[in-house]
Amino acid sequence: MDSVGRRYGAAQPWALRDVSVRVPAGTFVAVMGATGSGKSTLLHCAAGLDRPTGGEVTLAGRNITRMREAALTRLRRDRVGFVFQSYNLLSELTVRQNVLLPSRLGGRRVSGADLDTVFESVGLAGKAGQRVGELSGGQQQRVAVARALVTRPAVVFADEPTGALDPTTGGRVLGLLRDAVDELGVTVVMVTHDPVAARVSDRLLLLRDGLLVADTPTPDAATIAARLAAVSGAAMVAS
Numbered sequence: 001m002d003s004v005g006r007r008y009g010a011a012q013p014w015a016l017r018d019v020s021v022r023v024p025a026g027t028f029v030a031v032m033g034a035t036g037s038g039k040s041t042l043l044h045c046a047a048g049l050d051r052p053t054g055g056e057v058t059l060a061g062r063n064i065t066r067m068r069e070a071a072l073t074r075l076r077r078d079r080v081g082f083v084f085q086s087y088n089l090l091s092e093l094t095v096r097q098n099v100l101l102p103s104r105l106g107g108r109r110v111s112g113a114d115l116d117t118v119f120e121s122v123g124l125a126g127k128a129g130q131r132v133g134e135l136s137g138g139q140q141q142r143v144a145v146a147r148a149l150v151t152r153p154a155v156v157f158a159d160e161p162t163g164a165l166d167p168t169t170g171g172r173v174l175g176l177l178r179d180a181v182d183e184l185g186v187t188v189v190m191v192t193h194d195p196v197a198a199r200v201s202d203r204l205l206l207l208r209d210g211l212l213v214a215d216t217p218t219p220d221a222a223t224i225a226a227r228l229a230a231v232s233g234a235a236m237v238a239s
C-alpha cells in the first residue's frame, strides 16, 4: 500500500490515513488496534474488496488501484483466500461442496489430489462428506481455511479468524495459517484483537485512528498487549 487513505464520505473522518506498507511474499502480518482504528478498512483495501479514496494498492504483484471490477474479481478468486470470524460457510452443504464452491463458481477445476492434501493438512480427512451445519465452530473454521487454501493463493486475508473460538481451537487454526506461510510460502494478513493470536505472526502493524503508528517484528504477547493498550489508550484520550 502506498499512501492509502479511505473515508466513507466527504463529511466523514478518514478511516485510514496515508498508510504505506509493503508485505513481502511469505510473511505473516498481524494488524491490531483499538475498535474503529481502521483494521478492517485496511484489510478490505489491501484485498481489493474496497477501493481506497487515495493512494495505490498492489496485490500479488498487480497494481489494483484502478483495476476494473471484473479483473479484480478474477485476481481475488485466483490469487487470494479469505477467512472471516463468522466462517461464511453454507451449512446445508457438505465440507467438500463448501471448499469447492468458489472454484466451481469461477469455472476452475480442483484436482482430487489437491483436495485430499488440503483436507489432510487442516485435519478434515474423513469429514469431506459431512454437512457443515453438523460441525463444531473449530471444525467449521478449518473448512474455511481449507476453502481459502485450496486454490493455492498467494495471499490469505483473515479478519478475526479466531474471534469465535476457544483458545485451544483458535490455536490450532492459527497453526494452520502459520503452516501455510512456512510450508506453502503463502502471505497472511490477519486482523486480530488477541495478543496471543498475534504472537504467531512475523510482523505487527498497529493502527490508531486510521494511522499506522507501529510496524515492527512481532514481540512476545505481553509486549504486544502493552503496545496495544498504549495505542488504544492514546486513541481514547484523543477522542
Ligand SMILES: Nc1ncnc2c1ncn2[C@@H]1O[C@H](COP(=O)(O)OP(=O)(O)OP(=O)(O)O)[C@@H](O)[C@H]1O
Pocket (backbone or CB within 6 Å): 008, 015, 033, 034, 035, 036, 037, 038, 039, 040, 041, 042
Ligand atoms: N461502511 C462504512 N461506512 C461508514 N463508516 C465506516 C464504514 N466502515 C467503517 N467505517 C468507519 O471507519 C472507521 C474504521 O472502521 P474499521 O471497521 O476499519 O475499524 P476496525 O479497527 O476494524 O474496528 P473493529 O475492531 O471494531 O472491527 C470507524 O470509524 C468506522 O465507523
